[in-house]
Amino acid sequence: MATNATARNEQMSDAEWAVRKDLAAAYRLVALYGWDDLVFTHLSARVPGPEHHFLINPYGFLFDEITASSLIKVDENGEIVDPGATNRVNPAGFTIHSAVHMAREEAGAVLHLHAADGVAVSAHADGLLPLSQTAMLCIPHITFHEYEGVALDLDERERLVADLGDHDIMLLRNHGTLTVGKDVGEAFTYMYFLMKACQIQVRTLAMGETHLPGQHALDTTADQAKSLGKGSKLAWPALIRKLERMGSDYAT
Template identity: 65%
Template sequence: MNASNITGSNDLGTEELKQQEWKVRTELAAAYRLIALFGWDDLVFTHLSARVPGPEHHFLINPYGLLFHEITASSLVKVDKEGNVVQAGGIDRVNPAGFTIHSAVHMGRDDAHAVMHIHAADSVAVSAHKDGLLPLSQTAMLCLDHIAYHDYEGVALNLDERERLINDIGDKNMLILRNHGVLTAGGSVPECFTYLYFLMKACEIQVKTPTPYCLPSDQAIATTQEQSQSLGKASALTWPALTRLLDSKNPGYAV
């Protein structure tokens, strides 16, 4: 399937916008399959989303019921900011908790074109740690300046939580959801996934670190945080490599 096959009540109006939407669909489907490839998925639960190019407040999210390694560009569901399905390529239901979390970030941050939320075990373990993410590794220190925290309120079905969540994330690109998991936001799917990769790697290292552990100096931590300001730009290198990996392991997402 190509961009011209994407039709529905929300006609983007121009061929250019249709092509832009298809690019976002392909990148988001690839991200879903990469999550599965890295073992960060959770059956049919957790969510990745991306804003649809164009003037409408619509975004793409997974159809509730497909495993992440099954997601394709055309199977993604388009919803509006109220969670109503605008267009579906098959399964037309979405997880209401996923809508609550993702709509909060998309609606509250104009720069959040992609949002990724997962429950990978190591991320949940760190989210339950009293001190959160510790500066135990270079990877963690590269994340520290990008991280915010949001306290657990129960399964995210209450739309009132959206305001508190967006207040907590502020202008950060990484959010540790206490006792729950992690979330990243980015200006594109590749950037968002790159933030997620660094955050997950930092969590994995922390969980594996024995005690007593060695902490770097405050100066080293501050220096690394300063060096981390362009972390999202690493996606220019990481994303082409990741898609080559996916093409060799689980092709077929761009249909």
């Protein structure tokens, strides 16, 4: 594959390389779960350090092609800072991801997908419904952002950030899903739970009448949902082991 890099740069810190491997793993896992959208949508991660640089995919490559060394490093203005980089980034990806990274210092990773079930739920008048335990764990973390067209207008960043607030999950109306995490593993865990909840909702509504839990159950699960992100401490290493058993070259 012709990418902007084929091996780890000798000047790259161990911390940056670790983030690169995690982000590349997330790209591969998104493809593995069938949530990718050809070469579109984006996952990003903050590069450790004071420079406010973050990593994003080279535009034009499938998610199952992404490797740690092929990720492109850009600054908060979308300018590529990788020496010798020959690929480009998706401007819509820069608009969405830079907004979150610039506004949320703790946002180590931002995932944005167009997967069908997520888009379907984003277009439902009530958004995500409490039809499953998975959904009930997600709902307290969810906020919404109205569709404004393909995200090329940098002015949209202010409105997106205002709508996101301190939430970790966002339904982009008629568009897709977005999750924020302290690191890649946490952001992926939020996305996994969200996509599973959306899949369950689409299947449940197709059956006709539904059953909703009582308010006590909703309140109890909302309190339990505060620790949802902590699940990544167990789930993310397991997912990395899964990729390694498959012989994935994501870490190259």
